[in-house]
Amino acid sequence: MTTRIEARFARLKEEGRPALVTFVMAGDPDHETALKIVEALPAAGADVIELGMPFSDPMADGPSIQKAGLRALKAGASMQRTLSLVKDFRKGDGDTPIILMGYFNPIYIYGVEAFVKDALEAGVDGLIVVDLPPEMDDELCLPALDAGLNFIRLATPTTDDKRLPAVLKNTSGFVYYVSITGITGSAAPDAGKVAAAVSRIKRHTDLPVCVGFGVRTAEQAAEIGGNADGVVVGSALVSAIEASSEKGGGDAALKAVTDIVASLAEGVRSARLAKP
Amino acid sequence: MSQKGQNPVNQQLPNSFRAGPDEEGRFGLFGGRFVAETLMPLILDLQEHWNAARKDPEFKAELDGLNRHYIGRPSPLYYAERLTEELGGAKIYFKRDELNHTGSHKINNCVGQILLARKMGKTRIIAETGAGQHGVATATVCARFGLPCVVYMGATDVERQAPNVFRMKLLGAEVIPVTAGHGTLKDAMNEALRDWVTNVDSTYYLIGTAAGPHPYPELVREFQSVIGKETREQMMAAEGRLPDMLVAAVGGGSNAIGLFHPFLDDKDVSIVGVEAGGKGLEGEEHCASLTAGAPGVLHGNRTYLLQNSDGQIKEGHSISAGLDYPGIGPEHSWLKDTRRVEYVPIMDQEALAAFQMLTRTEGIIPALEPAHALAEVIKRAPKMDRDQIIVMNLCGRGDKDVHTVAKHLGMEI
Numbered sequence: 001m002t003t004r005i006e007a008r009f010a011r012l013k014e015e016g017r018p019a020l021v022t023f024v025m026a027g028d029p030d031h032e033t034a035l036k037i038v039e040a041l042p043a044a045g046a047d048v049i050e051l052g053m054p055f056s057d058p059m060a061d062g063p064s065i066q067k068a069g070l071r072a073l074k075a076g077a078s079m080q081r082t083l084s085l086v087k088d089f090r091k092g093d094g095d096t097p098i099i100l101m102g103y104f105n106p107i108y109i110y111g112v113e114a115f116v117k118d119a120l121e122a123g124v125d126g127l128i129v130v131d132l133p134p135e136m137d138d139e140l141c142l143p144a145l146d147a148g149l150n151f152i153r154l155a156t157p158t159t160d161d162k163r164l165p166a167v168l169k170n171t172s173g174f175v176y177y178v179s180i181t182g183i184t185g186s187a188a189p190d191a192g193k194v195a196a197a198v199s200r201i202k203r204h205t206d207l208p209v210c211v212g213f214g215v216r217t218a219e220q221a222a223e224i225g226g227n228a229d230g231v232v233v234g235s236a237l238v239s240a241i242e243a244s245s246e247k248g249g250g251d252a253a254l255k256a257v258t259d260i261v262a263s264l265a266e267g268v269r270s271a272r273l274a275k276p
Numbered sequence: 277m278s279q280k281g282q283n284p285v286n287q288q289l290p291n292s293f294r295a296g297p298d299e300e301g302r303f304g305l306f307g308g309r310f311v312a313e314t315l316m317p318l319i320l321d322l323q324e325h326w327n328a329a330r331k332d333p334e335f336k337a338e339l340d341g342l343n344r345h346y347i348g349r350p351s352p353l354y355y356a357e358r359l360t361e362e363l364g365g366a367k368i369y370f371k372r373d374e375l376n377h378t379g380s381h382k383i384n385n386c387v388g389q390i391l392l393a394r395k396m397g398k399t400r401i402i403a404e405t406g407a408g409q410h411g412v413a414t415a416t417v418c419a420r421f422g423l424p425c426v427v428y429m430g431a432t433d434v435e436r437q438a439p440n441v442f443r444m445k446l447l448g449a450e451v452i453p454v455t456a457g458h459g460t461l462k463d464a465m466n467e468a469l470r471d472w473v474t475n476v477d478s479t480y481y482l483i484g485t486a487a488g489p490h491p492y493p494e495l496v497r498e499f500q501s502v503i504g505k506e507t508r509e510q511m512m513a514a515e516g517r518l519p520d521m522l523v524a525a526v527g528g529g530s531n532a533i534g535l536f537h538p539f540l541d542d543k544d545v546s547i548v549g550v551e552a553g554g555k556g557l558e559g560e561e562h563c564a565s566l567t568a569g570a571p572g573v574l575h576g577n578r579t580y581l582l583q584n585s586d587g588q589i590k591e592g593h594s595i596s597a598g599l600d601y602p603g604i605g606p607e608h609s610w611l612k613d614t615r616r617v618e619y620v621p622i623m624d625q626e627a628l629a630a631f632q633m634l635t636r637t638e639g640i641i642p643a644l645e646p647a648h649a650l651a652e653v654i655k656r657a658p659k660m661d662r663d664q665i666i667v668m669n670l671c672g673r674g675d676k677d678v679h680t681v682a683k684h685l686g687m688e689i
Contacts, residue, residue: 156312
């Protein structure tokens with residue numbers, strides 16, 4: 001069976017351009033606004049949506065996404081509400097892939113079996129769980145794959161050729177290459193090094209390779225999209241939501257996010273034009 | 277809530293309680309390696325070096341030398357005669373790890389890990405600290421070996437533990453106040469992990485307790501087990517037999533596992549771990565993760581955690597900053613579920629009373645952490661026979677706590 005993620009990347013391959021993968025936090029700044037933002041993302045130019053599952057202790061995230069999670073929790077976010085947000089989104093959009101991203105504990109407490117079932121029913125397509133390396137595949141990865149969800153793994157600059165096969169083994173949908181050693185939204189990645197790493201990963205897999213961590217601008221997106229199959233932007237969007245709270249939140253947050261996404265979308269669409 | 281989230285008590289009892297963890301770092305359901313991919317190769321590298329070091333006679337010789345001449349080991353096993361008379365029951369012995377260099381058991385682990393870090397060729401050390409005892413011990417070994425040291429400390433703790441902050445700075449460490457989250461120990465640990473994930477090539481993360489991803493719980497336990505090994509020998513020399521009961525405070529649980537582990541297969545030795553009950557378990561202000569928490573995944577391992585029904589981690593509270601952590605080492609979680617060790621809470625007020633009692637009967641000012649263990653001893657000793665023996669780990673001295681105690685007693689100093 002072809003998943004929404006696989007179908008989307010196949011279509012983009014035909015179009016000859018990389019995907020724009022956008023990350024926002026479920027329930028940030030509040031549930032209703034977050035739903036509006038997610039609903040507006042595809043029209044603004046997002047090809048794939050990553051939806052953060054708020055967690056009190058996000059060890060791999062920088063200040064922007066840390067604060068987004070805390071804002072969402074303060075506004076009443078929970079795993080149940082995150083899943084209901086996806087369900088509501090699916091009422092109006094049957095094609096755009098949705099990937100839930102976060103940490104294992106809230107899933108573990110929800111119950112792995114119940115989570116996989118409810119996520120599928122809500123219309124979730126894939127999972128990225130930061131603190132589940134391949135060594136812990138029994139916990140969630142294998143049950144999720146069995147049920148028909150994609151399990152997207154992170155590969156990092158420390159994942160060498162010896163380790164890559166283990167990382168890629170149970171990965172599906174796409175590979176998420178973390179462009180820096182560090183946390184989300186920090187140092188800007190070196191485009192040359194990233195290109196080399198993407199080529200290295202592609203020697204080991206036919207899966208699409210998307211690149212994230214530290215990508216903020218349309219120029220960066222265009223540059224990295226030159227040889228990557230997708231570019232992930234998160235902290236820049238989440239920061240815009242934070243900044244808009246001074247302008248009254250709600251519609252201001254919606255506009256701030258869609259403006260950036262539109263500009264990033266132009267970036268990825270020009271990516272392959274810029275290259276010979 | 278999942279079934280997994282409930283107490284999984286029906287695990288098969290092992291032949292030995294001392295065989296864990298397995299190769300994946302599991303103690304039954306607990307432990308493991310729940311870390312980001314960036315850190316995974318580092319953790320595997322650490323495991324390789326640790327496996328080599330523990331078999332290496334040269335490593336052992338170097339560690340023994342530092343234990344003896346730098347820390348001042350073995351620490352005495354002291355018969356607390358006046359306290360025993362006062363309580364009128366079991367004989368009470370203290371394992372006096374508060375007499376170690378830097379004033380607590382924390383240095384045992386730091387000396388071991390800094391030797392590992394050197395073997396791995398790391399050039400920069402990071403650590404987290406709550407009360408500052410582990411931060412001071414880390415800064416101390418970094419000064420001893422000439423390595424730069426960065427200590428992450430919750431902004432709230434930086435304020436309430438000013439003397440230890442100054443000690444770390446004197447020792448040449450950089451202390452970074454953490455304002456992320458709520459600015460306490462768990463946030464300091466998050467921030468240390470964020471540093472590590474950013475500076476993977478140069479940096480060694482010197483974790484302060486027997487928790488975190490495998491192999492940390494195992495290697496910290498091994499470095500702290502010097503406490504229990506010495507206690508066995510000293511007890512045989514003093515009384516010609518093993519004690520009837522061991523008691524120690526558990527925050528993350530490193531001093532406790534250090535005392536307990538060598539005795540886990542001695543069925544006649546009952547073992548009690550004492551958690552911080554704070555202001556009482558019915559409210560939110562305590563740190564009793566084993567008594568009032570549920571299994572979950574945080575900071576690289578599965579263990580009992582204080583958390584809500586959505587899996588969000590709660591803040592702990594204790595009068596003792598060293599017990600102020602919403603988790604616990606995974607081996608303790610397993611020892612609880614297998615019922616080899618009994619875990620009980622002690623409230624702030626009980627610990628304060630015990631603190632004062634020890635000061636006056638024995639002339640020893642304990643840290644507030646072992647004062648929790650002492651409060652449990654005070655409850656149990658009178659109910660035991662006079663020929664029975666309790667050993668309590670007096671794991672830290674109370675100099676750092678005099679300001680806190682004065683405040684609670686309504687005195688100004």
